[in-house]
Amino acid sequence: xxxxxxxxxxxxxxxxxxxxxxxxxxxxxxxxxxxxxxxxxxxxxxxxxxxxxxxxxxxxxxxxxxxxxxxxxxxxxxxxxxxxxxxxxxxxxxxxxxxxxxxxxxxxxxxxxxxxxxxxxxxxxxxxxxxxxxxxxxxxxxxxxxxxxxxxxxxxxxxxxxxxxxxxxxxxxxxxxxxxxxxxxxxxxxxxxxxxxxxxxxxxxxxxxxxxxxxxxxxxxxxxxxxxxxxxxxxxxxxxxxxxxxxxxxxxxxxxxxxxxxxxxxxxxxxxxxxxxxxxxxxxxxxxxxxxxxxxxxxxxxxxxxxxxxxxxxxxxxxxxxxxxxxxxxxxxxxxxxxxxxxxxxxxxxxxxxxxxxxxxxxxxxxxxxxxxxxxxxxxxxxxxxxxxxxxxxxxxxxxxxxxxxxxxxxxxxxxxxxxxxxxxxxxxxxxxxxxxxxxxxxxxxxxxxxxxxxxxxxxxxxxxxxxxxxxxxxxxxxxxxxxxxxxxxxxxxxxxxxxxxxxxxxxxxxxxxxxxxxxxxxxxxxxxxxxxxxxxxxxxxxxxxxxxxxxxxxxxxxxxxxxxx
Numbered sequence: 001x002x003x004x005x006x007x008x009x010x011x012x013x014x015x016x017x018x019x020x021x022x023x024x025x026x027x028x029x030x031x032x033x034x035x036x037x038x039x040x041x042x043x044x045x046x047x048x049x050x051x052x053x054x055x056x057x058x059x060x061x062x063x064x065x066x067x068x069x070x071x072x073x074x075x076x077x078x079x080x081x082x083x084x085x086x087x088x089x090x091x092x093x094x095x096x097x098x099x100x101x102x103x104x105x106x107x108x109x110x111x112x113x114x115x116x117x118x119x120x121x122x123x124x125x126x127x128x129x130x131x132x133x134x135x136x137x138x139x140x141x142x143x144x145x146x147x148x149x150x151x152x153x154x155x156x157x158x159x160x161x162x163x164x165x166x167x168x169x170x171x172x173x174x175x176x177x178x179x180x181x182x183x184x185x186x187x188x189x190x191x192x193x194x195x196x197x198x199x200x201x202x203x204x205x206x207x208x209x210x211x212x213x214x215x216x217x218x219x220x221x222x223x224x225x226x227x228x229x230x231x232x233x234x235x236x237x238x239x240x241x242x243x244x245x246x247x248x249x250x251x252x253x254x255x256x257x258x259x260x261x262x263x264x265x266x267x268x269x270x271x272x273x274x275x276x277x278x279x280x281x282x283x284x285x286x287x288x289x290x291x292x293x294x295x296x297x298x299x300x301x302x303x304x305x306x307x308x309x310x311x312x313x314x315x316x317x318x319x320x321x322x323x324x325x326x327x328x329x330x331x332x333x334x335x336x337x338x339x340x341x342x343x344x345x346x347x348x349x350x351x352x353x354x355x356x357x358x359x360x361x362x363x364x365x366x367x368x369x370x371x372x373x374x375x376x377x378x379x380x381x382x383x384x385x386x387x388x389x390x391x392x393x394x395x396x397x398x399x400x401x402x403x404x405x406x407x408x409x410x411x412x413x414x415x416x417x418x419x420x421x422x423x424x425x426x427x428x429x430x431x432x433x434x435x436x437x438x439x440x441x442x443x444x445x446x447x448x449x450x451x452x453x454x455x456x457x458x459x460x461x462x463x464x465x466x467x468x469x470x471x472x473x474x475x476x477x478x479x480x481x482x483x484x485x486x487x488x489x490x491x492x493x494x495x496x497x498x499x500x501x502x503x504x505x506x507x508x509x510x511x512x513x514x515x516x517x518x519x520x521x522x523x524x525x526x527x528x529x530x531x532x533x534x535x536x537x538x539x540x541x542x543x544x545x546x547x548x549x550x551x552x553x554x555x556x557x558x559x560x561x562x563x564x565x566x
Contacts, residue, residue, distance in 0.1 A: 040140070041070035042133050042193070043116030047106040048074060048124035052081040053407045054238065057160060059086070059093055060427035061127035061236075067134045070116050074124075077106040083124070104205035104213040111204055119199065121214075122190045125238045127160070130425060132234040136193035139228050147198040147225030148218070151234040153188040157371055158240045158379065159452070160402045160428075162491055164368045166233045176227035180219050181262060181275040183282055184255070189214045190235040198225060211247070212254035219262050239371045249314035252287040256280065256318065284319035288326050291315055359535060366536025367490055374538030378557050380547060381524035382452050382481050383408075385559040392477040392561070395447030400435075400454045402428050410448075418446070436460040438467035445471050452481045453557075456499040461509060469513040469564060478514075478562040482506060484523060484555030485530040501558045510562050518563030525556030 044062045048055050055074070062072045072093045076083050078100025087095045098109055107121055118137070122128060132151075139149035154166040167187050172179060179185050186192060192214075202220045205213040221227070259279050266272045291311060316323050358365065370376040386393070386409045394413035399406045403417045410417075420441070421429035433440055436458050449468055458464045468478055482501040488494055507521045525533075526549045532542055533556050539547075 040118055040137055041116040042067070042118045042120060042137070043110075043114035043196075044069045044072045044120045044122055044128075044133075045107065045110030045114060046072065046074045046122045046124055047077060047103060047110065048079055048083050049077040049100065049103070049106070050079045050081050051124040052079065052083040052086055053404060054125040055083050055086045056407075057127050057402060057404075057428060058122055058124045059090065061129070062122060063092065064130050064427040065128065065133045066130050067137060069120075069133060071114065073110050073113055075106045075110040077101060077103070102207060102210060104207040104209055107213070108204045108207065111199060114196070117196050119194045119196050120190065120192070122235075125240065126188070126190050127156070127236040127238070127427075128190060129234055129236065130427075131232070132191070133193070135230060135232050135234060136191075139230055140193070140195070143226065143228040145226050146195075146228045147221050148192055148194045149228045149230070150186050150192040151230040151232050153191050153235045153237050154233055155368070155371060156236045156238050158238065158375075159404050160236070160238065161493075162236070163239070163371045164491055168231045169229045172227050172229045174226075175271070176222040176225075177219070178272050178275045180215075180222045181259070181266070181272055182279045184212075184215045184218065185229075186214070186218060188235055188237050190237075192218075194221075206258075209254050209257060211250050212258050215255060216258035216261065219258060223262070223265055240375070248287045248291050249311050249318065252283060252315065252318050255283045255287075259283065281322075284322040285326075288315060288319055288322045291323075292326055359531075364487065364534065364536040366538075368536065369487065369489075370533070370536045370538040373536065374540050377529050377533040377537065377539060377542070378453070378483070378486070380539045381557045381559075385481060385522075385524065385557075386450070386452075386479060389477075389479055389561055392479060393448050393450065396445065397448045397450065398431075398446045398471070399450040400452070402426075405450050405452065434458065435464035435467045437463075438471065441467065441471045443470050444473050447473055447476050449476070449478045451478065453483060455480065455482050456501070457493060457496045459496075459498050461499065462512065465509060465513050472564040474564055475566040476564050478560070478564075480506075480510075480560045480562065481557050482559075484558050485525065485533065486556070487534055487536075501555075503552065503555065503558050506558050506560055510560055514562040515565050518565065519560065520562075521558065521560045523552050523555035523558050524550065525554050526551040527554045530554040530556050 046055070046058050046062065059072065059074070062069060074083065074087055074093055074095045076095065076097045078098065084095060084097075087093050094113075096109055096113060098106065110121070111119060118140070120128070120133070120136075135151060136149050140146060143149070150169060152166050152168045155163045157163050169187065169191075170179070170185050172185070198221055199217075202217070202224070206216050207213075209216055259276065262276065266276055312323075366372045369378070386405055390409040391413075393406060393410035396416040396418065397403075397406045397410055397414055398418045398420060400420050402421075403419050406414060406417050418430045419426070419428045420431045420433065420435070422432070422434050423429070424432045426432075431441060449472060451468065455461060455464060472478060482499075484501055486500060488497045503521050503523050507519065510519055510521070526546075528546055528549070529542060
């Protein structure tokens with residue numbers, strides 16, 4: 001029998017001879033793509049403006065995703081705190097700089113540079129949880145006709161510790177546009193994942209808006225596309241003094257501006273017209289209510305009164321009827337209380353009565369130590385203590401939980417920053433474990449240890465102090481703060497909140513390991529600041545003179561500087 005050539009051999013021979021007569025060439029089979037090539041690509045865009053102290057946290061959270069992003073882009077919007085030094089040494093992160101043009105412009109710069117099919121925007125002071133990309137990509141796979149998906153978030157303090165319960169978003173029905181007309185149901189922008197082509201279609205962030213540019217984009221997307229949500233917690237929203245949301249007139253003007261742009265698109269649909277009217281009314285009520293709730297507390301200093309008057313004038317222009325009605329209602333309630341007091345005095349009732357006012361209540365004004373109102377009272381004292389001893393924060397520094405205070409108070413004196421965390425899931429942790437079982441920590445290693453508001457969560461304090469002493473270098477400094485007069489955390493730390501301290505107790509505890517000559521223990525607080533802290537008031541609601549008054553009988557925090565013998 002003659003040899004039988006394969007079809008591939010025949011095709012090759014015919015192609016080599018330049019003729020295909022009598023031979024039907026088989027098509028070349030398509031090349032299979034790898035799993036990595038088939039996986040959705042996600043770009044994470046981190047915008048920063050003078051938030052370099054938080055930026056490392058944001059970057060680590062982006063790189064620690066269970067589904068790795070295809071790229072991480074940092075956009076510096078004209079910062080003066082050198083975010084480039086944070087990005088240096090991270091080849092997987094691309095940095096873009098621009099003159100200060102606002103948040104919307106920075107996001108647009110990142111979006112234009114991004115190559116991913118999906119886009120996530122993260123502010124430098126916030127963090128993604130490790131499952132954020134995986135959960136949102138799963139939402140897209142389950143709802144392929146959706147243009148954007150989002151989820152829940154939780155609040156964290158300036159040090160990155162969770163505060164309160166997670167915020168769970170509502171379920172989005174078939175009329176997402178109507179939901180957004182009635183209000184912004186997305187509490188945090190970092191929980192949102194967009195399909196890239198949808199932003200291409202509806203247009204980028206409106207750079208004329210100084211705030212609420214994300215709400216404006218949600219409205220434009222939802223007007224023609226479906227939206228989906230999950231109750232899973234995807235990100236962490238950090239509370240600190242420079243949050244933009246504290247500028248109430250700006251936030252109200254921006255929210256109303258974004259909403260009013262939708263008026264031509266609502267048409268005559270009665271449901272959407274009602275949602276639009278409700279949205280206008282609720283935005284005004286919300287920000288006017290925020291203003292009036294904080295007004296009395298901001299009367300302390302001349303600067304606070306000036307800001308209060310300025311904000312009041314702007315809100316009067318934006319929501320005159322709402323502000324006047326709310327103000328009259330507040331005055332009526334106050335006058336009614338005053339009338340009762342006058343009546344009681346004229347009738348001789350309860351002579352010498354204390355006027356409790358807003359404090360006559362059995363629940364705190366803020367149940368999260370005051371974070372919902374601003375910087376908590378104890379944080380004022382903690383940061384004052386660290387500022388006083390900032391020269392000790394140098395060399396190799398270990399901080400518990402994260403390195404926010406190391407960066408804030410150590411600056412260029414730091415040669416190496418380490419973080420000890422009880423959870424291996426923490427993106428910043430260089431050591432994992434707890435101080436009571438710290439045999440894995442290197443001895444004589446650290447020039448400084450920053451331990452703020454943590455020792456009370458460790459049941460075996462004596463072993464923890466022994467570990468701290470062992471791992472300090474000879475001559476190294478421990479900067480320690482603990483709670484004195486304090487509520488107990490309502491969230492994850494409540495079950496391990498074992499202790500509160502007096503100066504005498506902390507001194508005895510530290511003297512077991514540290515020499516008295518190298519030990520300085522002090523207390524911060526007085527009856528007013530202690531009461532304010534228990535009620536959940538914030539730093540701006542007290543005056544500097546009120547903070548400076550010291551009464552050892554009412555310690556809000558107890559602080560210690562302990563030096564290991566050389």
